[in-house]
Amino acid sequence: MPDFYSKVYELVALIPSGRVTTYGAIAKALGSASSSRLVGIAMNHAHELRPDLPVHRVVNRNGLLTGKHHFTDRFTMEQLLSWERIMVVDDQIVDISSVRWDPLLDL
DNA sequence: ACAGTGACTACAT
DNA sequence: AATGTAGCCACTG
Numbered sequence: 001m002p003d004f005y006s007k008v009y010e011l012v013a014l015i016p017s018g019r020v021t022t023y024g025a026i027a028k029a030l031g032s033a034s035s036s037r038l039v040g041i042a043m044n045h046a047h048e049l050r051p052d053l054p055v056h057r058v059v060n061r062n063g064l065l066t067g068k069h070h071f072t073d074r075f076t077m078e079q080l081l082s083w084e085r086i087m088v089v090d091d092q093i094v095d096i097s098s099v100r101w102d103p104l105l106d107l
Numbered sequence: 108a109c110a111g112t113g114a115c116t117a118c119a120t
Numbered sequence: 121a122a123t124g125t126a127g128c129c130a131c132t133g
Contacts, residue, residue: 004130023115034128040114041131060115067114077114112132120124 001049004035008042009050011103015057018084019101020093022061029103044070056080063096 007030015021023036023043032038043055047070056077060066068077068091078088087094 002131027115032129034116035130036115037113037128038115038130041112043114055114058114065114070114110133112130113128115128117127118125120122 004030004032004038005042005045005049008039009046009053012043012046012053012055012058014103014107015054015101017054018086019099020057020059020063020081020086020096021101021103022059024061025102025104026058040067043067054080057084057101059093059096063093063100065091065093 008026011026011029023039024033026039027033027036039058043058044067046053046055055067056071058067065077065081065088071077071080078091081088081093086099093099
């Protein structure tokens with residue numbers, strides 16, 4: 001597994017239940033602030049590489065569920081989030097600022 | 108070695 | 121406010 005991926009996965013594993021973080025925040029926390037797209041790609045592969053990870057807790061900077069189409073039909077991203085008391089309306093996290101978790105600040 | 112790619116972002120209309 | 125555009129960079133074939 002590529003080194004960058006494993007670093008991403010380490011951080012994702014630390015996201016507390018009921019909170020979310022963004023691709024950009026993870027990239028920045030890894031010291032590679034402009035690699036947010038790679039974080040997304042890492043999430044895409046996480047299904048096979050690390051199926052245990054809470055990848056549904058990673059959204060884009062606006063709280064939009066951009067990765068929802070990559071989830072299995074049995075457990076949608078929205079479902080997984082709502083099970084953690086996170087409100088989702090129109091593929092958007094409601095009041096993203098209150099549940100956002102920044103690995104740099106909140107770790 | 109090289110060019111194409113993308114679960115992103117910031118900036119400009 | 122809502123789109124469009126252009127950088128971004130590690131991974132992959």
